[in-house]
Amino acid sequence: MKDYTEDRDLAGIKLLAVDMDLTLLASDGSLPPHMTERIDALAEAGVLFCPASGRPAPTLQMMFPTHKDSIAFCADNGGWVIYQGRTAFRDLIRPELWHEVLDFAADDGHCAPVLCAFEQAYVLKRDQRHHEAIYKYYKDIRYVESFDEVDAEADKVTxxxxDYDAEPRFASTYEPRFGKRLYVTNAGREWIDFMNLGVSxxxxxxxxxxxxxxxxADAAAVGDTYNDIPMLSAVGHSFVVANAEKHMHAHADYLVPSNDDRGVATLIDAILAAKGR
Known part of the structure; x- marks a missing residue:
């Protein structure tokens, strides 16, 4: 796979969309040092920085407090897009459809279904034992006895x-059952996400x-796993981190260093250098 230094048009990039977990964030969950300064430098060079994640927008904004009203966020795997603090796009799944997915998953004793309703997430009380894993991504969680109690607008089910068996369960059960009506994708080995068809x-x-x-053609994206593939395919400059699984190499043009080697920061510095910054 070609090294990121072989992209001869880094100076032409105007937007940089970056996955979070195992891409921008190190394995310990930390951002690269001096990201505030790098985001400012990108803006001065005419490049918009855009975290692109399955996380909801409020969680993403908490991670970039000094830039939450100046950069863009592609939240909920594309179901909610925010630019300079305002919603540029959001999508709604029909309630009968998200109820069907949640009820099906609720009958499975080996998983915890979550309804992503923009500002709030809904989770069954029985699944409070998984609070720590869910709270990592969803800060405003409402626990309910049944999803029948919920009357909310939602753009995603996750x-x-x-047990880290999301990939085989995706292939054997969830994609075959729901894939013709929803976009179903793995978000690592722990999560399966569901959005409307065409949303990614x-x-x-x-x-x-x-x-x-x-x-x-002037947008760039960096990712590491399945739910990043549509983003990598859409842009003119596509990169995967060195820690991505090998199958992801088929979905990007260039390789950057791993998340723990701060590959995204390295790419940002290369873009700034190409622009004479």
Whole structure:
């Protein structure tokens, strides 16, 4: 796979969309040092920074407090796009459809279904034992006896598989059952995400580019796993981190150092250097 230094048009990048877990964040969950300064430098160089994640927007904004009203966020795997503090796009799953997914998963004793309702997440009280794993991503959690109690607008359903068997369960059960009606994707080995057909990190980045008049050829993305594939496919500059599984090499043009070697920061520095910064 080609090294990121072989991209001869880094100076042409106008938007940088970056996955969070195991891409921008190190294995300990930390951001690269001096990210505040790097984001500021990108803005001065005419590059919009955009975290792109399955996380909801409020959680992402908490991670970038000094930039939450200046950068973009592609949240909920593209179901909710925010630019400069305002919603640029959001999507709604029909309630009868998210109820069907949640009820099916609730009958499975080996997972914890979560309804992602923009500002709030709904989880069954029986699954409070998984609070720590869910709270990592969803800070405002309402525990309910049954999803029948819930009347909310939602853009995503996610399911936690605490035994790290999300990939085989995706292939054997959830994608075959729901894949013709929803976009179903793995988010690592613990989670399966469900959005409307056509909603993905790729569509979220495309919505943002249209809003800002940026050509997708001038957008860049960095990722590591399945739910990053649509985003990598959509943009003109696609990168995966060295810690990504080998199958991801087929979905990007260039390789950057691993998350623990701060590959995204290295790429940002290369983009800034190419722009003479």
């Amino acid at each position: 399911i936690l598989f605490p 990190k790729g569509s979220g980045v495309a919505h943002l580019c249209r809003e800002l008049g940026i050509g997708l």
